Amino acid sequence: MKERNLSLGGILLLLVVLIYAGVLLLAPVAALVSNTFKDGFEPFWKAITDPEALNTLWLSMRLAVLASIFNALLGVMVAWVLVRHNFFGKGLLNALVDLPLVISPVIVGYVMIVLFGRTGWLKDFPIKLAFSWEGMLVLTVFVSLPFVIREIQPVLAGMGKEQEEAAYTLGASPWGTFWRIVFPAIRHALTYGIVLTLARSLGEFGAVAVIGGGTQGSTESATIYIYRSLNDRNYAGAYSMALLLGVIAILILIIMNNLRVHKRGG
Amino acid sequence: MSIYLHQVTKQYEDNTVVDDVSLEIEQGELFVLLGPSGSGKSTILRLIAGLTTLNAGKISLNGRDVTHLPPQKRHTGFVFQNYSLFQHMTVAQNIGFGLEIQKVPPAQRKARIEELLALIEMSEYGNRLPSQLSGGQQQRVAVARALAQNPDVLLLDEPFGALDVKIRGQLRQNLRSIQKRLNVTAILVTHDQEEAFELADRIGIIDKGRLLEIGTPDQLYRKPGNHFTATFLGNANLFNAHRNGTMIYIGENRIPAPPNTEAFAGKSVQMMFRPEEVVIVPQSAQLNGYFFGEGIIESIAFAGALERVAVKLNPSGEIIQALISPDISRELGLRPGDAVKIGVKNFHLLPTE
Known part of the structure; x- marks a missing residue:
């Protein structure tokens, strides 16, 4: 009797998981793919070869790669210090590492404007951060900060x-x-941390939209481009870019996974 | 003098972990630092290796003052308690690591690695990863790695601590024979007195950061210089006594003073004897050794080859521990509750605490 109950529970659990995964993961992907190719391959190709779209993608990739390099280097250092050194305020620093995960990126973007904007406290900072790609980079680094650190810390x-x-x-x-x-x-933890950092950076919207201002041709990233395209009813452009970003993210995952398997084998 | 420590002291804030330790160890000697956990014995090893810096004192290895040298320049081989093999390197790469750092040519390096693998009887295991080895094998690789560059001194921090009892005995013999064959000076840290007895040329007893006493295992066991050593190295019966003239007075009893104890003349002393020195008999006539007193047998417990007998002394009620052979016990018909005479074959005097 007990065993039967258990298996019934097991079936229920499986159903819940499948529905959950189906609704939240598969359905959007399916909708995205079907919408993208609703009118065939032609509109998709046109949309993603559009120079304006490619520019935004290029900016997003540049931000993601730079943020990943930066967070890889600094992440190793921070993780090292947190594990190997003892100092006053270590607990606080350790807690602060998770801050980017709990604060809304939009708020951080806004705070940056307040600090570095034309009337901000740090308006004379030598690098122009408000409404510039440098500012977007700083925030991308910020939102993706915890991943490398948290992957490496337990290994160290x-x-x-x-x-x-x-x-x-x-x-x-x-x-x-x-x-x-x-x-x-x-190495393996670092690789995985970098994958997460890349993915997080590529997908960031709120923070970079606020700090960059989303100016077409200069501070418009791929995610901001999608948002604008939707507003402009340029659905082909929005869906195509979204799909492209998704494919890139999956490709990064696959490549990194292969790298890891390869290295473990050798 | 292979290893020379002079008044070495290490403090962490207000806590003195190593307190004014001086020590001289001969070339080829296997010296064991023995003490309870937290006594500072591992810190002494780390100070010698340069992994911890000292607050005061001087350390020389083979006549070279290394007090302020970094670990890289001290020429020590260190075997850690958890072996600390490089997990991503093969056994051969682990052993060859130091040689590679020193830029020893590959052919020479390979020959040395093979030599060491043969020494630890693991020639077939060069290409294995540490995770594919048993604990005992990992320990041997750690020893080989530490020996690869012919260090001035081999330092071993509880190297058998993580192994089960059966393998431990075997590896002790292994280590001992390797150490003697290479004639390398070694310091081994342990809290296990049995291990110390089995391996050591000499033992240093450490307690609360202080080096209390140095001696051969036999000396320290039979003639310890202080209370801590006496009780740390096995069981000891200890009684307050007084040495006067040529006699030792314990309560109403008196026993001739042993030779070479004139330093205690006229002083309060502690009389110490090991359980195996105790004689228990029903009748005074059967007694050999010195008469110590009378008592009642409290308990008789099986202890492997011997029986552990506890006797309650009259009239003080103090307990005397004895180890006697089951044959004798049976012959005399000893049972708990029996009134017996207690004798002592040999004893030793200690200063009072």
């Missing part, structure tokens, strides 16, 4: 510092020890 903590100390007694310099001992150990 788990390996302990004895392997590094062993390398020291065997004559390896601190820098050499990092590259030969620590880096190979965190």
Whole structure:
């Protein structure tokens, strides 16, 4: 009796999961694909080869790649400091790392305008951040900050510092020890962190829309382009770009996954 | 002198972890630092390796002052408790790591790795990853890695701590024979007195950051210099006594003072004897050794090859622990509740606490 109840529960659970995944994950993708190709392949091709659209995509990719490089370097440093060093305020810093996940990006964008805008406190900052792609980069870095850190932190903590100390007694310099001992150990976590950072950066909308202002031809990213196209009833443009972004995201995932498998095998 | 520590002190804020430790270790000696956990023994190893910096004192290795050198320049081989093998490298790469750092030519490196693999009897395992090895195998690789560059001193931090009892004994013998064959000076840290007895040329007893006493295992067991050593190295019966003239007075009883104890003349002392030195008999006539007192057998417990007998001393009620062979116990018909005479074959005097 009990077992039958259990299997009934199991079936129910499976149903819930399938419906959930279906409604939230598959249905939008299906709708997107069908809408994109409603009038055949021609409109899609036209939409994504449109120079204006390509420009916005180029800006989005540039922001995502730069933010990923930046967060990869800084993420390793921050994770290192949080795991290996003890200092006053460490707990606070550790908590702050998650801030970008809990604050709405729109609010952060607005705060940046208040700080760096024409009448802001830091209006004389040497780099123009308000309504510029540099400002968009800063916010992209901010919203994608936690991923690399949170991937690497547990790996560093788990390996302990004895392997590094062993390398020291065997004559390896601190820098050499990092590259030969620590880096190979965190490589997979770092790769995964970078994938998440790329995906998050590519998809960011609110923060970059507010700080950049979404000026066509200069601070309009791919996601802002989609939003504008929808407003302009340019559905082909919006759907096509959305699909393209989705495909790029999936491609990044697949490539990185293959890289990981390859490296583990070798 | 292979290793020389002079008044080495290490403090963390107000906490003195290593307190004024001085030590001299001969070339080829296997020295064991023995103490309870938290006594500072591992910190001493780390100070020698340069993984921790000292607050005061001096450290020399083979006559070279290394006090202020970084770990890279000290020529020590360190075996960590958890072995700390490089997880992404093969066994051979682990062993060859230091040689590669020192830019030893590949052919020479390969030969040295093979030599070491043979030494630890793992020639077939060069291409394995650490995760594919048993704990005992990992430990041997860690030893080989530490030895690869012919270090001035081999430092081992509880190297058997994570292994089960059966493998432990085997690996101890392994380590001991490798160490003697290479004639490398070694310091091993442990809290296990049995391990210390089995391996050590000499033992240093550490408690609360202080090096209390140094001696051969036999010396420290039979003639400890202080209360801590006496009780840390196995069970000890301890009684307050007084040395006067040529006699030791314990309560109403007196026993001739052992030779070479004149330093205690006229002083309060502690009389110490190990359980195996105790004689228990029903009749005084059967007693060999010195008469110590009378008592009642409290309990008799099986303890492997011997029986552990607890006797309650009259009239003080203090408990004397004895180890006697089951044959003798049976012959004398000893049972809990029996009134017995207690004798002591050998004893030792300690300063009072």
